[in-house]
Amino acid sequence: MLMDARSPLRSFDPSPLASKGQRMISLDVFRGITIAGMIVVNNPGSWSYVYPPLAHAQWHGWTPTDLIFPFFLFIVGVAIPLALGRRLARGESRRAILGHIVRRTLILFALGLFLNGFPHFDLSRIRIPGVLQRIALCYFFAALIVLKVRVRGQALVAAALLVAYWAMMKFVPVPGYGAGVLTPEGNLAAYLDLRLLRGHLYRPTWDPEGILSTIPAIATTLFGALTAHWLASSRTAREKVLGLIGAGIVGVALGQGLNPWFPINKNLWTSSYAIFTGGMALLFLAVCFWMVEVKGLRRPLLPFVIFGMNPIAVFVLSGLVARVMTIYKMARPDGTSISLKAYLYETLFASWAGPWKGSLLFALAYTGVWLVPMALLYRRRIFIKI
Secondary structure: OOOOOOOOHHHHHOOOOOOOOOOOOHHHHOOOHHHHHHHHHOOOOOOOOOHHHHOOOOOOOHHHHHHHHHHHHHHHHHOOOOOOOOHHHOOHHHHHHHHHHHHHHHHHHHHHHHHHHOOOOOOOOOOOOOOOHHHHHHHHHHHHHHOOOOOOHHHHHHHHHHHHHHHHHHHOOOOOOOOOOOOOOOOOOHHHHHHHHOOOOOOOOOOOOOOOOOOHHHHHHHHHHHHHHHHOOOOOOHHHHHHHHHHHHHHHHOOOOOOOOOEEOOOOOOHHHHHHHHHHHHHHHHHHHHHHHHHOOHHHHHHHHHHOHHHHHHHHHOOOOOOOHHHHEHHHHHHOOEEEHHHHHHHHHHHOHHHHHHHHHHHHHHHHHHHHHHHHHOOOOOOOOO
């Protein structure tokens, strides 16, 4: 979205964002808020009692929860030019950088498979797509594009990906349904997922992180990369914030404008959804950048910095522990059994707050608990990098 077409990566200079040894703290805050949001929406006390804003839209449309994953991919995109630019500035060869990209991609993908399979690891029906798998693929392709293509070309690639995806979804016929059908079972993305990954999907006939819908998700990541070039320019902080806000408003308006022709849909990651959420990410980053980099507001935001410095670690560990809590059973006085998670939810929260508020409080408490080990890592300057 935002870019300086005169700045190819080989001359990319991240120094306007931070001096040597420092980070762009506002990006850590944005990342930490996003990760905290992921943990909250993934861990209600009971899936039977989830407030609508904390649940995904059933199909077309969006909720605040539908912003979380594209926000994270956008953040991944912002970090790519910053990281690669520093590596090139240190004199690392492009071959070494490419090896790092490949290794990171494989580790992220493997972690995703591990989370999907834990604890039984039934390879005959393990879900192959997933959140970390999509992050891995989007990171891989976006990093290659950033490494090889100038900034203007990155913008053109992002636009081309969105147009190509729209054309395929609207004009390629699906056997038994025809072209342009966007129902859960009748769309092209679901058809390809079922043909190629039958038995290894989140749903019986489709997957929200499927193969074809990864194409526009790569564009979301490239939006973040283009934003990094804007932030690393020599413009004043005020100009950067205003630019983020202006581009964000355009993205939101354009995404909404395209909605009647290609509905905003997280499960399909439609082109309108990618543009709309890209605009929302720009606006959210503008707020974070203004608070942290302009106003110097850091101490109240420290919990999000802590989460943002170890995002993959807290995401993976919180997911594993949550899985263990649903598997471990406890005996009730009447002889029936209940999972540890359900026991904690019913005893500590629903018993006095009721099922709805108790479910939300459980999610908030679970997220807060993870702040403790992450704060210990932060204090010891231990940052688990992939």
